[in-house]
Amino acid sequence: MKFFKLLEPFKIGNLQLRNRTVMPAMHLGAAENGYVTEQLIEFYLTRATARVGLIIIGGIGVSKRGTGGPTMVSLSDDKFIPGMRKLVEAIHNEGAKVIAQLYHAGGYAFSKLIGEQSISSSAVYSRFYS
Secondary structure, three states: OOOHHHOEEEOOOOOOEOOOOOEEEOOOOOOOOEEEHHHHHHHHHHHHHHOOOEEEEEEEEHHHHHHHOOOOOOOHHHHHHHHHHHHHHHHOOOEEEEEEEOOOOOHHHHHHHHHOOOOOOOOOOOOOOO
């Protein structure tokens, strides 16, 4: 077999993975006002059941003023933790590991979508969307 090591267990530091397959982070647009939905849980659960070794959930907003909008998963407030816990537990129950891609849009955040002025490390407005 050409790829025989792909399905062997693998260790990254203290993190033991059941194999070397990694699902990269992607924005699915399936959150509701930052909350994890059943659709998101089912999506990731399907991948965990298919024996992916590591799932990267991304991008997870860390600040309301820097989020990518209401369809992006958020951890900007403790109120989002129960849904995230449910998602992570579902994935873990299938034997996969999970890590998070944390996200802050900075000057690319849409103030009209988030209901507040976006915040960035730079005072120079991004013309990427203009």
